[in-house]
Amino acid sequence: MNPRGLRARLRRLPVVTRLVLAVAVTMSLVLTGAAGLVYWRVKTALDQQLNDDLTTYQHSLDHAVRAEAPLPPGPSGSLQQVLDEQGRVLRSSDALRHRLLLTTAELDAVARGATVRRDVGSLLPITSDTLRLQAKRVAADRQTRIVVAAVRRGHRDEALRELLAQLAFASALTLIAASYVGYRTARAALRPVERYRSGAATLADGAPNTRLDVPAERDDEITRLGHTLNHMLDRLEAAAERERRFVADASHELRTPLTLMRAELDVALHRPRSAGELIETLRSVDTEVQRLIVLSNALLDLEELGSTGHITRSPARLADLVETAVAPYVRTAERTGRVLSVQASDTVVDADARWLVPGIGNMLDNALRHGTGTVRLTAAAHEGRLRLCVTDEGPGFPTEFLPRAFDRFTRAEASRTSEGSGLGLAFVHAVAAAHGGTAHAENTGHGSAVTLDLPC
Structure with missing residues (x-):
């Protein structure tokens, strides 16, 4: 059989069968x-005893022939x-009578001075008249005798x-017992593994809150595998919940501007409008389109940032980075009479x-949009860590909002009528995670x- 085919067939067997x-x-x-070692030791001992008896008997025969x-x-049954040289x-x-025990080749070998020893008959199958013989040349009265x-x-x-029967019986019993054990x-x-598999199958069928x-x-x-699978199930359930919440929130955020655009267009088409009214309608639609564009770009940026393969670190002056991030918000702060302090x-x-x-821009935008008073940005690097902090003098975050401040589409105002998409701090958290850092919000x-x- 092809070894590769045999290995393939073995791999298809259940794990328990392969282990057995x-x-x-x-x-x-x-x-x-x-068993081979025991048989060899016993056979060697029996052969040694048989050879000793045969050698002793041979010596007594040699002495009698010389004399x-x-x-x-000799021994019983010996x-x-x-024979003469011919x-x-x-x-x-x-x-024996006149039946020769030696073959012609053995006679020639003994006649030349060799000692011949061999067995007659075999151990298996069982034969009669099994012998062990030994032949030597002896000089007697100036004549050579064999x-x-x-x-x-x-x-x-x-x-x-x-001994073979006992070894086979004991080996068979031992093999059966070892295989059973x-x-x-x-x-x-493997019983816990099967239990874990059944639990995972139940979860795959849609059963909620299933744990092993x-x-x-x-x-x-x-056991550690079970804990790992439970942790994975926790993560999967949390991810599924976040996905459901994301789809619901994204649908809500997209529905609002689309509904407003549809309403504006319906009103414009319901009756003839003046050129000024049409321009106002188009401006309103343009505002909602811009809102959709901003929302879409934010979602695309978040998805792209979710892959660490898009992070390319390079040396840069911290002051230049901060200046670039702050520049678009200086005029916004001036228009609202706010102070923007940078260090x-x-x-x-x-x-x-x-x-x-x-990321820094989103932190500033969040403070300018939802806070009051002076907005302060501090940026410093120390012992391989970069720390960026944006503070304001507003009322702060609602206490119940802080644990989910960095979730997508979450806003402190539940009505969602305020400006913004609820993605700013989510983007800040994604930037931190992509760089291997953390983001934190507090009052x-x-x-x-x-x-x-x-880390920098």
């Missing part, structure tokens, strides 16, 4: 290795055979077969002037203050 397969394969390798004495009896049987056990000693392997083979452990470990049931007394990987340190900061300048006791704190 991994445990089973690993345990099979371990048990096979352990031309009767061949001594066999012996004495392979003729001179003496042999009754069970002495063959053989002992039966029946007890040794039976012990090894019994692995299955139960994997199911227990995470044990508070645990602190393992699965900026002459230092270089690392910021995106494209967004920072209109000072003598008016309101909006502060922008950025």
Whole structure:
């Protein structure tokens, strides 16, 4: 089978099945290795004992052949055979009679002085007359004799077969037990994951305020995953709520100027109008169009600023940035009889002037539009932080408005009849977030203050 195809099929299996397969394969390798080691040690010990018995018997036969004495009896079931150099049987056990135990090649090897040892019969399948023989050349009365000693392997083979059966049985039981334990452990470990999946599916089906049931007394990987998912659900629910509120507020803000434009046009078309009346109608429509343009540009700027990829920091003199931001509002302050006070340190900061300048402008516009008295702007950089603060001497923000002062389309006046779109401070907050800083609004006791704190 193609290895890639096998891996692909394994990846399609459930996680529990893959874990059980991994445990089973690993345990099979371990048990096979352990069984092989035990079998080798026992076989080595039995073979050593059998070889010692065979060597002892061989020595007694060699001594008897040299002394031309009767061949001594060996271990139970042992066999012996004495041959001349041509392979003729001179003496042999009754069970062998004239049947040679050695092959022609083995006779030649022993005749040249080699010692031959080999097994007759196999462990599996079971065969009769299993032997281990050893043949050596012996000099007797100036003649060369080949002495063959053989002992039966029946007890040794039976012990090894019994050992194999016991090892196979124990390994099978161990593998089944390990697989079962692995299955139960994997199911227990993944049960919370399945519970989390079911909870997430419920949320996906539209169930509100769904949260995962995470044990508070645990602190393992699965529990931390549950806390992370709950935090993600909180963020998603908050984002969905902000989206619903944004759509509702944007619809309201767009509906007002469009309704006014429609009303002006209906009145103009209802009956003939003089040139002066038509010009007045067009001016009113133009005002609402300008309001729509400003609102659309503000929304587009907020969406563009929401991506940090649009922030390009570069060194710039803080005094120049502040001067550029303040310039459009000097005449506005003069027309309303307000004082605009500016205090900026002459230092270089690392910021995106494209967004920072209109951010400062929105802070000033908010103070001039909704505050009273002197508007003060202070800008200073210290220890890598840029702090911009705009204060006024007005009544300040309503207490209930402060927590949502930087939300989109929020205004201190609930009727929404005042000037402005409710996006100015939202833009200030977006500038702060894009630069990795913060925006803060508060009441000072003598008016309101909006502060922008950025790393520079």
